[in-house]
Amino acid sequence: MPIGVGGGTLTPMPMPKRTDVDDYFRQLDDHQRPHLEVLRKLSIDADPKAREELKWNLPVYVRGDKANLWMLQNFKHHCSLRFSPPFFATQKAAVEAAGYESGAGFIKLPYDRALPTELLKALMRARIEDYEATGS
DSSP, X not given: OOEEXXXXXXXXXXXXXXXXXXXXXXXXXTTTHHHHHHHHHHHHHHOTTOEEEEETTEEEEEETTTEEEEEEEEOSSEEEEEOOHXXXXXXXXXXXXXXXXXXXXXXXXXXXXXXXXXXXXXXXXHHHHHHHHHOO
């Protein structure tokens, strides 16, 4: 559906369809790839029991039958590490204390800023511990 902009219309550009997680990474723009590849490595290292699955056209790290641990998202000027909003609410203060923007379930990671790898590892560890305690 076209969106009116300054008297004209703008049709939103659809996200390219990916066939699998590897294809997701192949289709990233050059300025997106470094951050998202680091996030992928951190994700794989954080939980060797998790599987990478393509859901909603994005990489999701899954445990058990269908427990989503976290998701990676790419945007034009930033990427995000997304968790369930209830879990992330318990971590949001640490994210904001580190000087990063956040929303309902995600930390915003600008491409022009170094990744806070220790913070990201801590978030992932906390989510794994949450999953192991609750099973969801």
